Amino acid sequence: MEIAGFGVEEWLNVYETQATYDIAQSTVSSMTMxxxxxxxxxxxxxxxxxxxAQKMNYGxxxxxxxxxxxVSHLYKTVSPEQVLQTNGATGANQLALYALIEPGDHVISMYPSYQQLYDIPKSLGAEVDFWxxxxxxxxxxxxxxxxxxxxPNTKMICLNNANNPTGTVIETNLMTEIVKIAQEVGAYVLVDEVYLPLDDTTDVSSIVDLYDKGIATNSLSKTYSTPGIRIGWTVANPAVTDIFRKYRDYTMICAGVFNDQMAVHILKNKDLVLDRNRKIVKQNLKIxxxxxxxxxxxxxxxxxxVSTSFIKFETIDDDEQFCKKLLKDYGVxxxxxSRFGVPGHARLGYCAKESVLVEGLKRLSQALHE
Ligand SMILES: Cc1ncc(COP(=O)(O)O)c(C=O)c1O
Incomplete structure (x- = not known):
């Protein structure tokens, strides 16, 4: 099974530990234990x-x-039986696609977006069109x-809402129109919902509250600031969840006793986490x-x-060369x-610690005008 290299992950795997001013990440500044x-x-x-007191069994x-x-309380219409824990949203996307996509299927994927959402279906033999x-x-x-x-044979539409890397949002009205189009041909709509807009004015709904054939994937990694616990989930209707159960047994047994306990703690205190993160998004977006x-x-x-933004360079042609130089000479x-297939731009994760963002932007300006 052929699959393309994962552009963003390959970049971060090599460079993220070398940064002094990391304004690349899309997590709202991670929290300590x-x-x-x-x-x-x-x-x-x-x-x-x-x-x-916990035994370290499979839990x-x-x-x-x-x-x-x-998790079911995060939705309007979901019961706990419809929730399956996964290894991050990465695991959730992988599970949903592996369980449902077959060779010859037609899949429509938003582009640019998270690479799993188009390159996994391709690797499974689907014909993928970019939206x-x-x-x-x-x-x-x-x-x-x-x-x-x-x-007529479109099997699935894959979306990332809010979108990585641009931080833009498909609001409820527009999502409802997308659902109508999918419904006409009976297509699933898979929405990776890891980025929740942190303001009171953006009207966003989970796909599972709008559409019976909607599949939501999510995790505690971005909006909830804890990628280190590697907890995500899928939500789908009961029949689709049963299909996921079958495939899930082949790819993971459980996410671990400790991680589950942490996840419950975070979800029980989600209002406090979200209040903290609303402030960070607001302040840093102003900066x-x-x-x-x-x-x-x-x-x-x-x-x-949304905790990611996508800047366009007006004076730089080679974004990859520039980002390498920015890291080497300025520590940013x-x-x-290009890692998202959109040259001439860069993802700027502005929800870093405030001092890191301020110094990172100052140095970015210096590099741009060197
Ligand atoms: C849209 C999207 N989905 C999933 C992930 C991965 O999430 P997780 O850390 O929960 O596996 C990312 C990480 O950048 C992402 O941007």
Whole structure:
């Protein structure tokens, strides 16, 4: 089975440990164990006492009842039986695609987006058409284009909402129109929902609350600031979840007793995590947009309170060379747009620690005007 190299991951695997000012990541600034375990009324002693008493057996195979219940509460129409724990959203996407896509299937994938969403279906023998989002259209997809791509045999539409790398959002009205198009041919709509817009004005709905053949994948890695615990999940209707169960047994047994306990703790305290992260997104987005206003060498379609942004270079041609030089000479890491198939751009993860963002942007300007 042939598969393309994963552009972003290959870049980060090589360079992320070399950065002094890492403004490449799409996670809202990760939290320490100490911060996590002492949020609100919580205290770490209680957590560790419970953990000390835990046997390190396989634990709950699909995720503990507490985990599945907490996750189901993130949706309007989902019961705990529809939730399966996975190894991050990466594991969730892999499971859903592996379980449903067969050679010869037709798949439509938003592009640019997360590479799993088009290169896994391709590797499974599907014919993949890109549904391009373009900068001229504020990185938003065009429904008419989807109507020209859809076929009677389209098996699945793969979306990433909010979008990595651009930070743009398909709001509920538009998603409802996408569902109508998918419904006409009975296609699944898989939406990777790891980026939740952190403001009160963006109207976004999970695909599973809009469409019976909707599949949501998600994790605690981005909006919930804890990629280190490697916990994600799939949500789908009961019949599709049963298909996932079968394939899941071949790819993972469980996500681990410790990780599950941490995940439950985070989900029980999600309001505190989200409050923290709303503040970070708001403050840092202001820093980013103020910088953009005074930096003629780049432009930006401003992200919708989502922890990733995609800048366009106005003066640099080779984004990959520039990003390498930026890291070597200035200690600043971004992800070149070429890694998403969009040269002349870069992903700028502005939800880093504030001091890192401020110094990173200052140095980025120096490099741009060198
Ligand atoms: C859209 C998207 N999905 C999934 C992932 C991976 O998530 P996880 O760390 O939960 O596996 C990423 C990471 O960058 C992502 O951007």
């Amino acid at each position: 100490n911060e996590l375990l002492n949020m609100g009324q919580a205290n770490s002693q209680d957590f560790y006492r419970d953990l000390d 709950w195979i699909e995720g503990s009842p507490a985990f599945k219940t907490e 391009n989002i373009s900068e001229e259209n504020q990185w938003m997809p065009d429904l008419d284009e989807l109507r020209t791509l859809i076929r 980013l947009t103020d910088w953009i206003d005074n930096e003629p060498a780049v432009s930006l379609v401003v992200p919708k309170s 890491l971004m992800v070149p747009g």
